[in-house]
Amino acid sequence: MISFKNASVTYPGGVHALRDVTLDIPPGQMIVIVGLSGAGKSTLIRAINGLVPLTGGDVRVDGRSVTQASGRQLRELRAEVGMIFQTFNLVKRTTVLNNVLMGRMHGTAWWRTLLGRYPADDLEYAMRALERVEIVEKAYVRASNLSGGQQQRVGIARALAQEPKVLLADEPVASLDPPTSHVVMRDLQRINRELGITTIVNLHFLDLARQYGERIIGLREGDIVFDGRGEDADEQVFRDIYGRSLTADDVLEAKAEL
Template sequence: MIRFEGVGKIYPNGYQGLIDINLEIQDGEFVGIIGTSGAGKSTLVRTINGLNDVTSGNLVVNGTDVAKLKGKELRKFRRKVGMIFQSYNLVPRITVLKNVLTAVVPEMSFFKVLFGIFSKEDKIKALEALDRMGILDKAYVRADQLSGGQQQRVSLARTLAQDSDIILADEPVSALDPVTAKEVMDDLKRINEELGRTILINIHHVELALAYASRIIAIKKGKIVYDGPSSEVTQKVLDEVYRKEEDSDPSTSEEN
């Protein structure tokens, strides 16, 4: 379970990314997070695995106080919280299989990482993850030779290979064409339903959020303005959420 208790996030420039966030997300939920650019969507998602620190309040993920994690403990925690990005976050010049195997690198010795020595079990798990994503035939192809949709599937396979209980998706389909975006959303839904993974997706495409997520959290200027079933999201709610804002969210920049 993910629990936010009065969570706030203030950036060094004074911008308030999150304001008094109170949420409980149960295991196995598929949650869509919507809002305008700069509303705080990315900030919310990235606090869950510690990419953004919490300025105030408490954030507990599966019994772990995220704010207290540092160094090795934080890296170990992140193995259970997979993340996929708009830019795929792959190493382009190595094979698909090796990209998936990077999921286990944090637990390996420096010597094994240096020479790329992976266990048989890790390789089998990585190949099984690629098979589940329908791209086993691309295992020995360089990542930069794949289409955008295939690269995003590699990112998903990597989260499966690291046995993530939670998958965070930060704008995972915004760089894809509509057909490919739907295919990736189908993959996320299948992972949620078949494997019981908790999925939180920050997404600009409202129609996709409503079609795939069972729960919608809408954020505006760092505050939650709607939290409920996707089936109950009305046009009035959407009009309120997407009314023009002037503020911007530093977390949406590439370096964050």
């Protein structure tokens, strides 16, 4: 259970990224957050694991406050929240396996991190995570040698290796081509359904959002302007969220035809 209570974020310079957001996310849901760039999607997601600190209000994950957590408590909380990034954020100069093992580092002794020697258990977790995204054969390949879609699957494996209760995905398909986008979205859907991990995904393509979102939350200038089931989000709803008429850029399939 994730709950936002009057959460606000104001960046230095006076930009209001989130305004007084109150929101409850029950466990196991697959949620898609939509909105224009700059609407506060990224901030909302990063508030959950404390990468962006709130300037007002509170966020709680399973009852624990993110805003009041100490450094160590915050790291423990982050260990239970996996994250996937638009640009994959892999260390390209090292192996796929080393990248996935990063997901295990919260429980690792400092000297093990220093030497890069993880316990056999952690190795097993990492391997299973790679098997789940069907890329285990690349375990000892340098991350830079993978395609974009493969790199994002490694990113997912890294998050899975954490054994997370919550998975945050910040524009996971924005750097991918349409067919690969569907592969990655289906991976996320499967993880959500088979493992019961609460999954929160930022997207800006409305067709993807409708197809994969159990629940859709629309953000506009830091305010929640829509919160409902995926099938209820018709074009009028998206026009309201975007504050303008829809264009070909808002639809993945249209992009595919170009």
